[in-house]
Amino acid sequence: MRTQRQVVDYSLQKRAVLRDVYSGRVGTYEVCDASPYLKSAARFHGEPTEQRCPICRRENLTLVHYIYGDELKQSAGQARTLAELPVLAMTLREFQVYVVEVCQGCSWNHLVEQYLLGRDGLVVADPEATGRRREAQR
Numbered sequence: 001m002r003t004q005r006q007v008v009d010y011s012l013q014k015r016a017v018l019r020d021v022y023s024g025r026v027g028t029y030e031v032c033d034a035s036p037y038l039k040s041a042a043r044f045h046g047e048p049t050e051q052r053c054p055i056c057r058r059e060n061l062t063l064v065h066y067i068y069g070d071e072l073k074q075s076a077g078q079a080r081t082l083a084e085l086p087v088l089a090m091t092l093r094e095f096q097v098y099v100v101e102v103c104q105g106c107s108w109n110h111l112v113e114q115y116l117l118g119r120d121g122l123v124v125a126d127p128e129a130t131g132r133r134r135e136a137q138r
Contacts, residue, residue, distance in 0.1 A: 007115040014110050018054050028055055034107040038064065041079035042102040053103035061101045063112065069095030085117060094118035 020026040032055060034042075046062035053059050065085060068076050071092045080088070085097065099112045 005116050007113060009113050010111050014112070017110065021055065028106070031055065031110075032103075032107040034102050034109040038100065038102055038109055039104055039107065041066075042104055045079040045081050046102065047082050049101075051101075053106060053108050055108045056103060056106035059103050059105035061103055061108075064100045064102055066098045066100065067095050068098070069118075071095065089117040090119065092118050094120045 021031055041064045042062040046064045049061045051061045053061055064079050067080055095118055097117055098114045100109055101112050102109045
């Protein structure tokens with residue numbers, strides 16, 4: 001997305017959690033704890049992936065995008081489809097997006113990334129500076 005910025009990737013944290021699960025230091029009951037609301041959001045608003053669940057390895061993961069921001073008011077904390085995000089990014093100044101992966105089979109869930117979207121991320125070109133650059137190139 002054009003206005004995406006301040007991206008935080010949680011893949012290292014995910015690898016550490018999975019390493020603990022695979023080694024037996026952490027039980028699957030501790031990491032497979034998706035709430036019914038998260039599983040419902042995955043079913044109705046989620047984006048299916050081709051990536052298999054790292055715990056049960058039976059189901060593909062689903063990505064759920066949650067949005068937060070002052071301008072959202074009552075809509076803050078709602079799950080949105082990926083198709084809705086560019087429209088919101090052009091209408092709102094700034095909002096935070098949290099991407100969570102969910103397995104609807106075993107209830108594995110993990111925060112994948114977070115980032116900012118919104119009009120504040122658009123760079124407005126200075127028309128005078130653009131004109132000066134053109135003259136300098138001649």
